[in-house]
Amino acid sequence: MNRTQAFKYTVYICSAAFLAACNVPKIKEKIASTNTLPDSYVGHADSTNIALTNWNDYFADPFLRRLIDSALNNNQELNIMLQEIKMSANEVMARKGEYLPFVGAKAGAGVEKRSEYTTLGAAERQVDIRDGKENPDPMPDLTASLFANWEIDIWNKLHNAAQSAQLRYLSSIEGKNFMVTNLVGEIANLYYELLSLDQQLLLLNQTLKLQSDALDLVKLQKTATRVTELAVKKFEAEVYMTEGRQYEIAQQILETENKLNYLVGQYPQHIARSTDGLDFKYLPTIDEGLPAQLLGNRPDIREAELHMAASKLDVKVAKAKFYPALGISASFGYQAFNPAYLIKTPQSLIYSLTGDLIAPLINKKAIQADYLNANAQQIQSVYVYEQKLLNAYIEVANQLSKFNNMRNLNTIKGKQVGALTESVQISYDLFNSAHADYMEVLMTQRDAIEAKFELIESQRSQFIAVVDLYRSLGGGWR
Structure with missing residues (x-):
């Protein structure tokens, strides 16, 4: 065999080896479907969307604004996320350096x-x-x-890896935006919960004053032998029960304040807030816009979309490892x-x-496994994206329904409180004229108190529904 023939055989063998190395397993990628979103939420289409409103304009309460502003500067979890973003940027720099x-x-x-x-x-x-x-x-x-x-980089392996890192860096920014959205919403919810607890404590103080007056009246009636000692003890027990509830509410106020302190990044201290309770003049308006706007407004959806794009590039990077x-x-x-x-x-x-x-020739199982895993992760990222879309729409639909139902419930509860407040006075009058016993007075009084508590809770739920709707639509991060 001469040198020319040996060279030809060598070329043939190398060519066959390279062709064998380029044998890539077949896979099937999944493409996300975004045309499944309904055209509207409640049957009418209006592009006005509160998600486009800055949180500083959306929330009118100045105390709440100061809390949110402080949290955005001092919240430790948010600052940790900012460092994650810096690490993602460094990863982009590292991937770009690999193809230079x-x-x-x-x-x-x-x-x-x-x-x-x-x-x-x-x-x-x-x-x-x-x-x-x-x-x-x-x-x-x-x-x-x-x-x-x-x-x-003849197969764009390194270039695609750098682009994938760039997309993951952008997704980390969207992750931070989603954290900001949740942080703003959580602070607003806790703030409104704190205001409702203040109202409940004020209600208990007023109730305790009325119950103490009623107890004094019953004691006088016992002296006049109009009632027995049992009536006195029953009224006295009601006073003690109200005093006990005061301590329960005080503890809830303290814990809620400290939850806010934790989110703001400060040690336990008094949270400055409005003394007017849940004032409906501060209740934000709602405009839900169109479902398609979720694609641009929800940071978690954009984060999932960027992850999906990065996963597609990861498949190309893994595929390029089969080539010389x-x-x-x-x-x-x-x-x-x-x-x-x-x-x-x-x-x-x-x-x-x-x-x-x-080029790899024999025992390519590790490369094949990486390639198949990359493909599985790409399919997984599509399912995550579709899941985010479905979850976002359901969240908005739930909060829209909750807001409307709580608004109607407030109207009904207001009427119930009005009727029971009148019945309390009527029960006192009947009791004083010996036309009703003390148990009727106590039960009417208890029903009135519970109805007032339920009214405060339904009002708080309406405020929280507005906040959660704002968050579900993708507001708060701008």
């Missing part, structure tokens, strides 16, 4: 003693042709050089055994240029 040439400098010094009875050892014992002196023993080795390595990789390495410098000769040119000059074409 790497150039470095190298300097080294060493010494080696070889046996005189070897080829290299005997050669080192020769006389230096420059000065007629024998070469030093042991032989020093001094090197100073520049070197470069570069993988030619072309690498180029080069070096240029000086090498000598004597410092005086180190920069002699061209005698001490060294350089090299190497190109490598590497």
